[in-house]
Amino acid sequence: MIHDTIAAIATSPGQGGVSIVRMSGPDAESILMRLFRPAGKSIVRLESHMLTYGHVTAGDECVDECMAVIMRAPRSYTREDVCEIQLHGGSYACQRTLEICLEQGARLAQPGEFTRRAFLNGRIDLSQAEAVMGLIAAQGEQAHRTAMQQLQGGASAFIRQAADELYGIQAGAAACIDYPEEISDEEAAGDLTPRILRLARTLEEACCERSARILRTGLNAALCGRPNVGKSSLLNALTGEERAIVTEIPGTTRDIVSGEILLGGSVIHLTDTAGLRDTEDRVERIGVERARRAVDQADAVLLVLDASQPLSDEDRELLPCLTPDHTAILLNKSDLPPALTETDAAALLPGAQVISLSAHDPQSLEPVKDFLRRMASVTDRLALTQPRHLEAARRAAAHLRDAAGALETATVDLAAVDLQSAQLAMAEITGDQVEERLLDRVFSEFCVGK
Ligand SMILES: Nc1nc2c(ncn2[C@@H]2O[C@H](COP(=O)(O)OP(=O)(O)OP(=O)(O)O)[C@@H](O)[C@H]2O)c(=O)[nH]1
Ligand SMILES: [Mg+2]
Structure with a gap:
């Protein structure tokens, strides 16, 4: 049970139109009424979910003109009494109001503690709580859509369905253990093994780390190649900014230079890298390692x-590390007399897309943007997108495979232990079964005030 009242500034630091101080807990309303003077003396009890105009005061001190609202339990974000005070945006009035809340008995909230209470009070499950953080962090439409799906219970629905199927399998195993004279181990294995393996496959197929990462944080795309081919010029042309230094001197870029573009609702993180070559220069050598x-x-x-140059060994250096499906070969400087054809380029990495272009001609960059758009448009029907969920689902699938192995080679009793471990791993995702330590880890990534 949670007995204390927490307070924090919910808005980000800096100047803005409004700042919000938020409190949650049993004393939220009484603390609010000690520091908030509603305009119009007749108001003795604030109506729930209604903004009221007034002032924040402490003794003779008038801290700010504000709007205050109480959202009485259980109709609030945390399912506790929640109060919010909207102040003028800026640091002093807001800090001072928070200070008064603390003087009046509230405790400073830890990161994510409001959302943690929403979880502990049963308003949302753990995967939905994490989605709140995903929403706050979302930079593009795709990441936003992914977080919204999770907030609306996408991951939970998938896991609950898998857990239901597993309960059915566990019931089958229990029946065999309880009535050995009626159901033999062989019969149980014949019935349960295909179901267990099907469920393991369903979980494994829901775990695509690459797609999940792209959905959550956007696509990481690297520009690479030997010195002087025009990587930095392309970064600048694609981002529309002079981010990287461009000169005719090979070895100009020494470190990673990044830029971001938004394409088709996805964030693309572009990195320009040092030209790949053997070099005696220490700084450049470190740059080349970073490029790799x-x-x-x-x-x-x-x-x-x-x-405009024939192929060299340096052009071929990276080929063994590249996946054709995820690579585009850019034939740059197509405005100069050609020394290379698209066929030469295609032969380097069969299956990779080849694009002729010039960093000096913006129109010629469109196919590169199409390629990046295609790379970023992974299915948004993925059931699981959070690293923590993927790890737990993989663990559950491994326990299921162990259970199937135990049914083959050992006894139903042993398989039942693995089935139970799988059930626990899945329950970690929704938070039906979690340790305090895991909650600490999840919520420590939140911002204060959420
Ligand atoms: N004609 C022509 N010149 C280009 C084109 N793209 C880049 N250049 C020139 O090629 C030279 C090298 O360009 P950079 O963008 O610095 O090449 P880089 O690959 O980043 O080189 P490093 O940082 O040394 O690895 C510069 O003089 C650019 O102006 C192009 O499409 N056409
Ligand atoms: Mg460069």
Whole structure:
């Protein structure tokens, strides 16, 4: 049970139209009424869910003109009494109001504590609580849609359906354990194994880390290639900003330079990297190592070639690390007399898309944007998108596979233990079965005031 009242500033720091101080807990209303003077003396009890105009005061001190609202339990975000005070946006009045709330008996909320209470009081499950954070973090339409689906119970519905199927399987195993003379281990295995394996496959198929990451945070695309082919020029042309230094000197870019663009509702994080070559220069060598790492970590790669120069060994260096489906070969400098054809480029990495273009001609970049759009448009019908959920679902699937193995080679009793472990792993996703430590980890990633 939660007995205390928490308070925090819910809006982000800095100047703005309004700032909001929020309280939740049994004393929220009495604390509010000690610091809030409604305009018009007749108001003795604020009506729930109605904004009231007045002032925040402390003794003779008038802190700010404000609007205050009480949302009485259980019709509130946390299912407790929640009060919010809308002040003028700025740091002092807001900080001072929070201070008065604390002087009057509230405790400073920890990160995510309001949402944690919403979870503990049963208003939302754990995956929905995490979706709130996803909504706050969403930069593009795609990430927003993914978080909204989760908030509306998408992940929970999927896991609850899987858990129901598993309860059915567990009931079958229990019947065999309780009535061994009626159901033999072999009969139970024949009936249960296909169901267990089907459920394991369903969970595994819902776990696509790459798609989930792209949905959540956008596509990471790396520009790579040998020095002087025009990687930095392309970064600048694609982002429409002079982000990276461009010169005719090979080895200009030494570190990772990034830029973001929004394409088709998805955020694309573009990274320009140091040109790949063997070099004695220490700084450049570190840059080349970072470039390789960026390519390894990228969801999609733009391998840039200089179409006015013949192919070199440096152009071929990265080929073994590239996946054709996630790579586009950009034949840059197509405005110059050609030394390379699209056929030469295509032969480097069969299956990869080849695009002729010039960093100096914005129109020629459209097919690159189409490629990035295609890479970012992973299915948004994924049931699970949070790393924590993917990890728990994979663990559940592994326990199910162990259970199927135990049915083959050992006894139903042993399989029942694995089935129970699978059930517990799934319950972690919705929070039906969680330890305090796990909650601490989940909510520590939230911001204060949410
Ligand atoms: N004609 C022509 N020149 C280009 C084009 N793209 C880039 N350049 C020129 O090529 C030179 C190198 O461009 P950068 O963008 O610095 O090349 P980079 O691949 O980033 O080079 P490093 O940072 O050294 O690896 C510059 O002089 C650019 O102006 C293009 O499409 N056409
Ligand atoms: Mg460069």
